[in-house]
Amino acid sequence: MSSKQNRTRVTSHDVAALAGVSQSAVSRAFTLGSSISDEKRERILEAARKLSYVPNSIASSLITRRSKTIAIILGNIDNPFYILVLKAFIEKLQESGRQVFTFTVDPKSSADDAIMRVLGYQVDGIVLTSAQISTRTTSLCLDRGIPIILFNRYIPGSDASVVRCDNVGGGRLLAEAFIKARAKRFAIVKGDPMGTTSQDRVQGFTERLLEAGIARSAIQEIEGNSVYDDACKAVLQAYADGAAPLPDAIFGVNDIMAMGAIDAIRHRLGARIPEDVMIGGFDDIPEGRRAPYELTTIRQPIDEMVDETLKILDVAAEEGRVQADRHHLAPTRLIWRKTIRRPT
């Protein structure tokens, strides 16, 4: 048992004295990216280790009003795409000496409660993915000078900044690939019906099919709830035991649902891909590249999108102001693999 937490606290003055430097040098030594020589920094860290000193970032945040903390609110951690996003944010923010608060919320509920709690921690910014937020809460953040960025979605009427890919355009690209492969009957496995991401992809896909003269009655919509298991079950329910004839082409509105559709079609319904049924996804997650899937899909440029988000956060941090309603739209592209027949 150890119970020494009431010992007198070592301060940056003690470290400065032992290392023979100024107190501001100690502060710089603990701030990533600040100007200090490697030699001096090492000497200060050695003194800090000897004294068991650690900087008090919270007290410092009360003075500077910068906590160097970004909150990331995730609505659907079951979709590996958002794990890639989380990983990219953690790595890039850590590189620049910032911390990440991670919250998860039910994708169908509002993130307002989580944000109210986040605000209690004086974060420098909030990134929200696959969850809802009210315009009232958005205003509350912006009024306090805290940038809030919707990642891979937008909310009509909201003042929050948005970084997303061209979901409508991506949906159109996939529809075109199916049309060129002479598909006539289609299914769409849809995600969260409240989310603009799924809505936009479905819209782009459907628009392009209609433009090509496909009848709306030849396009079946299935609810996949943005996750593998539900997509797999929904496809089985729609087509098992001859409930309906198999479509020529299935659009999984994200890769993890497309993977659920592939497993249902191939392993449970015994049909061949792409000979009997073609399948296309959206996101380009590494799981979809593996041998059992080799999924033809639309790539979202995650790195570009994360970098654009960080730019918005940096402007807010440097200029002490929030640019409301910034909107970055990243391009998408089709990645050919083996689940759609390629025109020869």
Place this chain on the structure above:
Amino acid sequence: MSSKQNRTRVTSHDVAALAGVSQSAVSRAFTLGSSISDEKRERILEAARKLSYVPNSIASSLITRRSKTIAIILGNIDNPFYILVLKAFIEKLQESGRQVFTFTVDPKSSADDAIMRVLGYQVDGIVLTSAQISTRTTSLCLDRGIPIILFNRYIPGSDASVVRCDNVGGGRLLAEAFIKARAKRFAIVKGDPMGTTSQDRVQGFTERLLEAGIARSAIQEIEGNSVYDDACKAVLQAYADGAAPLPDAIFGVNDIMAMGAIDAIRHRLGARIPEDVMIGGFDDIPEGRRAPYELTTIRQPIDEMVDETLKILDVAAEEGRVQADRHHLAPTRLIWRKTIRRPT
């Protein structure tokens, strides 16, 4: 553009006055699990919304010395097992009104630097998975009254608490399943060589084989680096083009490596599973249950392990002391699916 962050700050006094309650009631209304009627709480939240008030958790943490924040340091976010762990921690900590700081570190490097930075934020506890930490840093945390818990690993000589499953026992269970299925030649796809998790699983597996009279020369070890891609490549390199005859049985030291081995054996080397080669995993992640894998594996009881971790954190929070070197060992069990022939 919005730039109103310098407006006078609304305090809990203002909210109390508008709601007609005491200031301490306002504080209770914003503390999950504290005693206050739903009606009063709703009235206070309504007043807070009207005034755009949010509580300042950081200032409050300086007074109570409790930040209600737990830091989770993850070494390998590419293994879905740790995403399940992260998800379980976030959900359970949020339920009890606590926040999660998420850090990632290179699994092969030390988490000491990350922990030094974490300490600057007055966290109430640190959970470390799949990463190294020095005994010096551990002592630093314990001396400050901050519990540090190694999740799914231990570090010999360390005072940190440990919550893990019986990795040696799990390795033995899998070896037994292979022996009963009459396997004679074995391969082990190993994880991080510095990590006790992989070491213990390999040890239990190998011990049990040797006890059954298998020669050490019949057990080949392959480096899979704890991730899918490296495991897949390592298996190909070991067995492609007749480099060596295929083994009867492969132990993937975690499920994601076993999945890499399955894809290499079935899709690249054209052998049947389990007829030609049997494969067993460890962890029981949902991905391994899917149709292309149906992986026979050892289940880790994540919920039990997360609950035990929270108990250690709760004791520290309630009693204001850290119990050093607590050790919880959770049992494992074999989950039969389709990658090992079952004795009839």
